[in-house]
Amino acid sequence: MESIISEDTYIPGEKICSASHARSGHGTYVRDGYIYASLVGKAKIERELNTKTENKTSPQQITSLPIVSVKTLKDNIVVIPHIGSLVIAKITSVNPRYAKCSILSVNNTIVKEKFSGQINRKDVRATEKDKIEIGKSFRCGDVIIARVISLGVVIAYSEAGHRMIPVSWNEMQCPVTLLKEFRKVAKVQPEFINYVEPKSEDKQ
């Protein structure tokens, strides 16, 4: 299967291969069933090494597809903190409600320009949230390790009792009555996809 995709130099907008042969990785995007390059560089085909038990629920075909990505010549991979990414940060200011920090690295890659972050008092630890004191947790200049978090609704039922479909980040729609309701919709992270799916099957 690898022979279909050539490890050539690609330029943005150039077709690499059909989306049925590979999955789109860094520096590529999918359009009309084909994978295109979005950066200038050499294409790399990688097979996922960690075929853990977590992939059990997804079809075998999808997991066996190689990932095609385009690597630029310059070694400046642009990283920005995403939800769920592990970051190393330095505390810049502390007050009773929250601490501010500047993010130094994201998922073991050093960022070129610092991003700022905020740690709310209740997010410092998982238990005894009322007793947390920011002043006893962090001081200015401390280097911390943290995970970027986001909360939100994954499954919601409408007034009519049907399972709603998210239509935007703050709205969900009932498929039967077409009524829209406000919700803070979650951005589902890859590691939770398998976590949510079996639950939904139980309910249906």
Place this chain on the structure above:
Amino acid sequence: MATLLDPIIGLRIDGRRPNELRKIQCEVGVFAQADGSAIVSQGNTKVVATVYGPHENRGGRSKSLHDKAVINCQYSVATFSGTERKNKPHGDWKTVEMTSHLKQTFEAVILTEKFPKSQIDIYVEVLQSDGSNYCACVNAATLAIIDAGIPIKDYVCACSVSLIRDTPLIDINHLEESSGSPHFTLALLPNYDQIVLLESASRMHVDYLDKMMESAMVGCKDIYAVLNKYIKSRVGTISKNFSNLI
């Protein structure tokens, strides 16, 4: 008007054929400080573009978008670039309009959803102005974005077109631009044949529109071939897909 396109030999005032581009020279990575930069000259029009980012939003969180990057553009014309000295390099209505056109063009092509809550800055400056300034700016900004390693759907190439003696002239110079004949600018995604911008400030008959668009699109693809050749030569290899494009 009579001299802009010679009726007998069919050449333009600068000796070009109607469908001929001016010489395009490009250089990428001219500034070390910026994340991406490029200088493009099309004939006597010379433009420098710099790209910074993606970085955290400047100017407060209110401007940031939670699901995609904000694109911030600035188009400016150097005071010494034209025949008359300008007072302000940017801030007048013409540059403000160009800025918003640039922003629209690049919002269509940059994969902004990969960088939520961040900002990408594109600064272009016209150093020498001899017509088709906007086209040169778009072409230079495309190269600068590629240099910065920001993912884009496709190249954006822009070309201007004018109509003299029922003949469309592409990549018009300052004399042709100021002759009063109808002209417009077209920005194209060459691999998709998608038009991302079509801008005109002059009146023309609708019958001519198809003909002019046709030649502008051919011009954009010619520019694409030149930019592509340059980028590929920088990368060092010419892939097989490129050879059948020329």
